[in-house]
Amino acid sequence: MSKFGGSRNNKSVPGISSGSLSDIVFMLLFFFMVTTQMRETENKVIVKLPVASEAAKLERKDLSANINIGSPTRQYQAMYGTDARIQLNDSFKTIDDIRDFIASERDAMSEADRSLMTVNLRVDEDVRMGIVSDVKQELRRCSALKIMYASRKPGGDK
Amino acid sequence: MAKKTPEINSSSTADIAFLLLCYFLMTTTMGDQSGLQRRLPPIPDAKQAQDQKVNRRNIVIVRINSADKLFAGNEAMDIAYLKDKMKEFLANPNNDPNLPEKEEKEIEGKTYMVSKGVISLQNDRGTSYQAYLAVQNELVKAVNELRDEFSMREYGMKFARLSEAQQDIVKKAVPQNISEAEPKDTGKK
Numbered sequence: 001m002s003k004f005g006g007s008r009n010n011k012s013v014p015g016i017s018s019g020s021l022s023d024i025v026f027m028l029l030f031f032f033m034v035t036t037q038m039r040e041t042e043n044k045v046i047v048k049l050p051v052a053s054e055a056a057k058l059e060r061k062d063l064s065a066n067i068n069i070g071s072p073t074r075q076y077q078a079m080y081g082t083d084a085r086i087q088l089n090d091s092f093k094t095i096d097d098i099r100d101f102i103a104s105e106r107d108a109m110s111e112a113d114r115s116l117m118t119v120n121l122r123v124d125e126d127v128r129m130g131i132v133s134d135v136k137q138e139l140r141r142c143s144a145l146k147i148m149y150a151s152r153k154p155g156g157d158k
Numbered sequence: 159m160a161k162k163t164p165e166i167n168s169s170s171t172a173d174i175a176f177l178l179l180c181y182f183l184m185t186t187t188m189g190d191q192s193g194l195q196r197r198l199p200p201i202p203d204a205k206q207a208q209d210q211k212v213n214r215r216n217i218v219i220v221r222i223n224s225a226d227k228l229f230a231g232n233e234a235m236d237i238a239y240l241k242d243k244m245k246e247f248l249a250n251p252n253n254d255p256n257l258p259e260k261e262e263k264e265i266e267g268k269t270y271m272v273s274k275g276v277i278s279l280q281n282d283r284g285t286s287y288q289a290y291l292a293v294q295n296e297l298v299k300a301v302n303e304l305r306d307e308f309s310m311r312e313y314g315m316k317f318a319r320l321s322e323a324q325q326d327i328v329k330k331a332v333p334q335n336i337s338e339a340e341p342k343d344t345g346k347k
Contacts, residue, residue: 018169018172019168019169021172022168022171022172022174022175025172025175025176025179026175028179029175029178029179029182032179032182032183032186033182033186036182036186037186049193050287050288050291050292051292052193052194052291052292052294052295052298053295053299054194054295054298054299054302055192055193055194055295056192056193056194056195057191057192058191058192058193058195061191064191118195120191120193121193123287124287125286125287125288125291126286126287126288127286127287128283128284128285128286128287129281129282129283129284129285129286129287129290130283130284132287132290133281133283136198136338139198140198140199140200140201141201143200143201145197145198145199145200146195146196146197146198147195147196147197147198148191148193148194148195148196149193149194149196149291149294150191150192150193151192151193151194151291151295152192153192
């Protein structure tokens with residue numbers, strides 16, 4: 001007992017230095033800055049991705065264009081109903097707007113990357129294939145042929 | 159004589175950093191973009207359309223109807239059996255004349271027997287996306303397992319552990335020929 005600091009018991013406990021606290025927090029900050037990406041758009045449709053065990057990770061995240069398809073979230077249901085809708089960027093769009101959307105996404109990329117562009121189809125699992133087929137046909141017409149059916153790995157909750 | 163500069167109180171930097179941290183936590187999302195990658199066929203020219211005759215034995219049609227029922231090569235099938243059926247179709251281990259032919263192809267100096275089989279995936283407009291993707295997933299799984307088996311035979315390792323050059327060879331020797339047919343306009347919405 002007395003071997004371990006028994007003689008120091010009468011001294012007051014030194015205050016814990018909080019100087020390194022900021023370093024720890026900065027480290028956390030940098031971790032999140034590196035691993036996350038900016039949320040560009042607000043989701044206006046409910047997208048619950050289907051499960052696929054063979055899902056592979058998208059290599060170049062910056063080269064993807066997102067198309068969300070699903071039924072509108074509750075606050076928009078009064079206006080747009082519950083039928084599946086397409087969301088491009090920040091608003092509800094129709095099939096005809098996809099062409100412009102793809103063109104603008106292409107323009108935003110550098111010349112060399114344009115052929116590598118992947119269209120990321122984020123489709124809710126309850127959506128019927130009709131609207132998805134229409135989108136696929138439109139993408140073929142725009143010759144945006146690289147697509148990805150977004151899905152989640154089994155076991156994950158989101 | 160120089161004055162001693164007073165120390166700057168650094169206890170508030172932690173607060174500032176926390177504030178920044180919270181900001182980034184709110185405005186960013188974790189990147190969880192994964193999925194099944196596919197190449198759509200280009201819109202065919204009128205001239206090209208005629209050359210695309212594929213031998214009947216080389217093609218199997220997988221259909222999902224509007225009630226999410228699955229048909230593979232004209233027979234109804236449960237999704238649990240689809241993968242093995244497709245593996246048998248693509249690999250054709252006994253050189254069955256009803257299953258796809260193989261052709262010798264030279265890849266990086268070696269010749270391999272490459273199957274000419276094509277899986278054609280068809281769906282109705284009323285098929286649910288969930289069922290469609292489940293079938294897509296089974297097809298990809300079939301191809302991935304064939305690639306694994308091929309890698310084990312050739313290199314004694316699983317596909318995922320091969321070098322990039324070897325993976326390219328395997329990808330050419332076991333191609334992923336899944337074609338997404340033009341949608342048929344049957345059934346509404």
